[in-house]
Amino acid sequence: MELKINLGLIAGALMLLLPFLGPWWQASLGEIARVRISPFGYEINILGESFSSTLFDCLLFGVKLSFLLGGALLLLGSLFPNKWWSRRFVRFGATKVLWLVISLVCVLLVAASLLNRIVPSLAEGKGKLMFNLPYLSGSSVVEVSSQDVEIKVPLQLSFTWTFWLAVVVGALGLAARVMSGRMKVD
Amino acid sequence: MSERSLQLVLRLVAIFLYLGPLLVAFSVHKGNILAMVVPSREQLDRVGQKMEDLLNFSENVMQKESYRLNENGGEAVVRFANPSPYPILLENFTGYSVCKEHGYPLAWFQLKEKVKIGPGENGRLEILFYPTPGASFHVLLGHLGFWPETEVENGLMEIEMLRAKIKIRVNQHGT
Numbered sequence: 355m356e357l358k359i360n361l362g363l364i365a366g367a368l369m370l371l372l373p374f375l376g377p378w379w380q381a382s383l384g385e386i387a388r389v390r391i392s393p394f395g396y397e398i399n400i401l402g403e404s405f406s407s408t409l410f411d412c413l414l415f416g417v418k419l420s421f422l423l424g425g426a427l428l429l430l431g432s433l434f435p436n437k438w439w440s441r442r443f444v445r446f447g448a449t450k451v452l453w454l455v456i457s458l459v460c461v462l463l464v465a466a467s468l469l470n471r472i473v474p475s476l477a478e479g480k481g482k483l484m485f486n487l488p489y490l491s492g493s494s495v496v497e498v499s500s501q502d503v504e505i506k507v508p509l510q511l512s513f514t515w516t517f518w519l520a521v522v523v524g525a526l527g528l529a530a531r532v533m534s535g536r537m538k539v540d
Numbered sequence: 541m542s543e544r545s546l547q548l549v550l551r552l553v554a555i556f557l558y559l560g561p562l563l564v565a566f567s568v569h570k571g572n573i574l575a576m577v578v579p580s581r582e583q584l585d586r587v588g589q590k591m592e593d594l595l596n597f598s599e600n601v602m603q604k605e606s607y608r609l610n611e612n613g614g615e616a617v618v619r620f621a622n623p624s625p626y627p628i629l630l631e632n633f634t635g636y637s638v639c640k641e642h643g644y645p646l647a648w649f650q651l652k653e654k655v656k657i658g659p660g661e662n663g664r665l666e667i668l669f670y671p672t673p674g675a676s677f678h679v680l681l682g683h684l685g686f687w688p689e690t691e692v693e694n695g696l697m698e699i700e701m702l703r704a705k706i707k708i709r710v711n712q713h714g715t
Binding site for chain 1: 543546547550554558559562576577579583586587590594702703704706707708709
């Protein structure tokens with residue numbers, strides 16, 4: 355019983371922190387372009403110019419609000435495990451992190467797959483382009499060459515420590531949810 | 541309130557939290573989905589301009605300040621104007637200096653040392669020449685011992701900019 359409450363408490367508290375701990379994943383193309391994303395925000399910077407999209411801004415703001423609510427309810431549900439609403443609160447918040455982790459990984463896999471197909475075709479007839487985007491994390495070199503110019507730019511992709519913290523929080527949340535099924539209700 | 545009602549309320553709240561901000565986005569752009577998704581035209585234009593400026597190397601980028609080449613080798617100082625808005629590191633500049641009249645390779649050249657040039661600034665490149673084995677013979681027979689005018693052949697300039705390695709082939713006439 356003690357373990358169950360603590361897991362929910364820890365997961366809930368960390369859920370309230372996660373949206374403010376920065377990006378979960380980042381990519382850089384030399385110093386030409388940089389992308390940093392998390393389920394709560396994104397930063398796309400090309401040659402010092404930041405890009406934004408109202409749709410994504412609003413969508414991710416909604417995710418952030420929903421996530422914070424989930425974290426607060428998980429915390430409450432874990433603090434008062436014997437209340438009639440406890441189980442519902444825990445269930446509402448417990449798996450949110452895990453779904454966000456899975457969603458982010460899926461989005462990155464789909465994006466890498468699409469870019470690896472689309473980008474090389476953009477250079478057809480204009481020169482030679484070697485583009486091999488690593489899946490999820492890793493490094494490679496983008497090569498562009500024409501008759502007189504050859505450009506090689508390092509490409510680096512990596513998860514940040516925040517992502518791995520989210521994975522841990524997701525596991526804690528899942529454990530809290532599994533245990534909430536065995537709670538006794540007043 | 542029953543547990544079932546609470547579950548329903550929580551679901552509705554979750555849906556509202558996702559849909560609410562999306563509706564705000566719709567209302568801000570008056571239903572223009574493309575404007576909601578794509579960054580503004582100004583942002584795209586600014587980046588487009590920066591991309592164009594990135595490698596805008598015209599023929600005025602390099603200007604010869606001094607030049608000396610004879611049977612013992614030689615050296616040249618070239619003023620290099622960085623046309624880009626970013627600092628560049630000139631790592632090497634190699635190639636052959638060939639007889640302008642006959643195209644005979646007289647010397648192989650390379651950059652003496654790497655040169656870092658700030659955005660929009662000028663840098664001085666010191667280039668060292670090493671005569672080819674047949675250079676003196678060609679000058680003696682073809683030009684009566686007077687070293688002729690030369691031009692660059694198979695020139696290769698290696699630049700680092702924004703952590704990108706750039707190789708530019710140079711075949712400049714009238715060096």
